[in-house]
Amino acid sequence: MVSIALAAIFGLIWGSFLNVWIYRIPIQGLSIHSPHWSFCPCCQETIRFYDNIPVLSYLLLRGKCRYCQASIPVLYPAVEIGTALIFVFLVSRYANPLDRIQIIDLIRALMLATVLIPIAVIDVQKYIIPNQLIITGLISASGLNLAESIIHQSFFIFSRYLSWGVVAGVGLQIIAVIGKLVLGRTAMGFGDIKLSVVIGLFLGQWQSLIMVLVGAATCGAIVGTIALTWRQGEDRSRIPFAPFLSLATMVDLIWHEQIWNTYLHLISWPV
Secondary structure, three states: OHHHHHHHHHHHHHHHHHHHHHHOOOOOOOOOOOOOOOOOOOOEEEEEEEOOOOOHHHOOOOOOOOOOOOOOOHHHHHHHHHHHHHHHHHHHOOOOOHHHHHHHHHHHHHHHHHHHHHHHHHHEEEEEEEHHHHHHHHHHHHHHHHHHHHHHHOHHHHHHHHHHHHHHHHHHHHHHHHHHHOOOOOOOOOOHHHHHHHHHHHHHOHHHHHHHHHHHHHHHHHHHHHHHHHHOHHHHHHHOOOHHHHHHHHHHHHHHHHHHHHHHHHHHOOO
């Protein structure tokens, strides 16, 4: 229970940090490092530490800036709570302090979630996947894969993850080509392809890639069909795909064994 509570607290704090990424990365001239303090986007007033407590400050301020009374987007506490929930699920899934492999898997899952959460939100808001986050994911995954290879004294581990990263990118590219042929328009952008490579580098196994790519493509097709039916205008078919990739990846990280074993039972394959 202590580990769960710590995961929730750390997730709330980390979610607040990810909100900085989400707001600043798409804006030219801002970086996640400068300025070092948080500020109100409307009045530019510096936000004091007591107004920057995850979720609690939002509730105490009733969703408004202390200085200019501008509304604070509900997205901020939503990202904080969502990050906390994801961290709790991941710690519940992987955290065995006596199992070195599980600790490595937990670090891998937390790093991947850190990249996917801002990518998903930014793609929904701006229809872009920033290269800064893709590069962060590539470097993080490669470094972790190399470290794991050194720990186990096997370069095969690094090459396996690298291979499945390439396979993930090629696999999503094939899905994109099929989607373009069926729909008669571009089904997804190159940013989605790059993101799938990052996901493949982190997951490193074909079962997970099948679940993620098929799950994301299925959800995207369903939502896209609904959007074509109900939305109006030229952008009615424009659907960000990164949220589906991110959601499918999180589901795989948390419930991989349950879903995969259920699938094998359904097709009567011995588990």
